[in-house]
Amino acid sequence: MDVEPNPVRATALTRRGDVVSSRPRAVRWRAGLFVALAALAAPFVMATPVAASAAPSAGPPWTGAWATSPQREVGPAFSNQTLRMLVHPTIGGSSLRIRLSNGFGDRDVTFSAVSVARAVASGAPDLVSGSSRRVTFHGRNTVTVRTGTAVFSDPVQLSFDYGQDLAVDLYVTAGGDASAITGHDAAQGTQFVAAGNHAGDTGLPFTGTVNSWFWLDGVDVRPSHSVRGSIVALGDSITDGAYTTWNGNDRWTDILAARLHALPSHRQFGVLNQGIGGNQVLTDRTDCCGAGTSVSGLKRERQDVRLQTGVRYLILADGINDIGYNADADALIAGMRTIAERARRAGIRVVGATITPYGCDAGCFGVEQEATRQKVNSWIRTSRVFDGVADFDAAIRDPQNPSQVRPDYQADHLHPNILGQRAMADSIDLNLFR
Template sequence: MNRPVLPLRAPGAIAVITLALALATVFAAPTATAARPATTSVVTWGASADRLDAAVAGRSHRIVVHTSAGGSALRIRLSNAFGEQPVTFGRAYAGVRASGAAVAPGTNRALSFGGAASVTVPPGGSVYSDPLPGTVRPQSDLAISVYVQNAAGTATGHRMGHQTSYIAPAGDHTAEEAATSYTQQTGFRYYLDAVVVDAPRGTGAVVALGDSITDGASSTANTNRRWPDFLAGRLAADPGTTLKGVANEGISGNKVLSDGAGVSALKRLDRDVLSQRGLRTVILLEGVNDIKANPAPTAAQLIDGYRQIIDRSHAAGVCVVGATVMPYEGWGEWNAGGEAVRQQVNSFIRGGAFDAVVDFDAVVKDPAAPAKILPAYDSGDHLHPNDAGMKVMADAIDLRSLRCDR
């Protein structure tokens, strides 16, 4: 791979050259003599698919993602799950994100689909790219660039990214390293719903299935401070675990039992969770949107939904960790009846039906007012944790509990 040539007389040139070379090796092609170890395909990033706005043809998207597991042979998954019309992706590239919409020099490389530069995905479908030779570092930012050649109807993607992505409104600019053409910013993540790498054999992944709390609402945007991000950092730093991949499959407003903000957790379980490569464990944090709905399900109905998720995941050989529903008194839809249901549901979650439990309720509640979030962890809306709350949630997870004997 040709490395960028930088002027040695420029101020700070040595530091710039060192950074550029380091970035280039993040996504560098392997040497011809490098031995390929035995590997396992593992999801390193994910975002649940949903309906977005109108699909627009003839523009390029540059989507910024933060990896969890490192590995080789990167593949992306493009989704048309909610489209009514086929979508043709003209070209796609992947590289190391430098800053903003800019790609680190020398790292932007073309992806293919069945050996071709373009691919058409039918309504309801999805497609993986071919493996891209080279390596990807854990905990790194990638820029995935996709040119939408033909599209109509509804676009598929993820609505609440909490990460700025970029749009070039006219033409194919996927191969460009510069940010110049990407003049529009968006919080949406169009079409991309998974990134996969080959990691050392035995490496596994965790999927966080949830609602806005998992999706990162009220965490600081562009800083990767959602609780699954903090969990990914812990897993990456722990030499005692082979679980390294983390996919965030939260949808703001999502419910276990009924559609609304995204289809229900029961309906999207196969697509968003059980389809993920290398999946070993699901952490389920859903239920508050069911409980505060009007009309709301009974505790027994919600518990039945949990049991279905457990049974279907177990049938796929996947462990399920149940997370207790967190307090939300002070939120406008809170009432005593809903609080009673929350307590019943949490008793079930703690009662042994799951392979393990993480008691988020216990770690974020205010001991002086247990139906409320502790002020130090409250974003201010009394439902969503702030950055500190997100971290304490991730820190409460016993990493050993993420493995079971299935």
């Protein structure tokens, strides 16, 4: 594959739905202990939103089909290698565009070949024969994404149905070996690496594996039938999919997407998972969950919610980590109110999700933290701030001990297992989404 000598650079854009940027990651607990791994010394800076290379074109409006929240990663390094990343879009379509983010990179990053194809299966590098398509940026094969920015590709003609995984290949030729790069370290599935340029090739050269998505943070589609838009889930590691099946795509957001897909086409939505392990509503964190960092929900909601493509609804499922760090109930309520009001001013309806239990015999929420959870949940259920409520607390709490998750639904007292994730998804009233 030829390399373009003059790479396209991301340019500023102001239209809603065509903007992206940056933010970090944080806090996850296991068995009652706060995990504080690979603390980051360097402070992060929220980048000015910029970038999208895809010019407007005729056809149905773009709808967000898949997304993840970028973070700062301090490894691994990539140089003259091809990354093959698998994603699970929540709606199908007749064409697509991808979004590449360099929100946290220390240097500009250049991709000298990019392709997309239908994947044979989750967890495998093989492509459906004849489905590979070259991805261009302003008509060029090569794109350089400046640090602190993101860029959309040109539209790509590739049809795929709901449930069809896609493989996105990035041939990285510069900036992939920076001291910090952009990724999302909880892909909950295997991604693949090959030496040299193998964008669009068979799976044979992809002998290396990683556990994160790098640079790729969004896939938009032109739906093959009428859909209503997209739903964003803003949350923490419970939303991000901790303890879900590896390569299984069975987060509660995936299960919600399946339920929506079973509805008539005019009631279907894309579902965008913007969960980050350890995320808090109020506080930025840099001390948890591997190399990533976590910008607070208050700071990242603009990029992760309001600027997502075709967003119609927000499910706000954050706050348990704030309580774990002893946030005041009134302060947490004020932060959640602010996020909801910002979204509603942008024309986005907001569903408030109650905070799930974190009780156990020792090492989990104490009496004061449980009181905070109950106060916040009472406000979520009764305030008029939200357009609806997803009562995740009621869905998975133990009826015999409401401060704890049901034994058959919990993985580590904090995170639900697969049954718990399904119970959360099944508890959501689909009539909230019109």
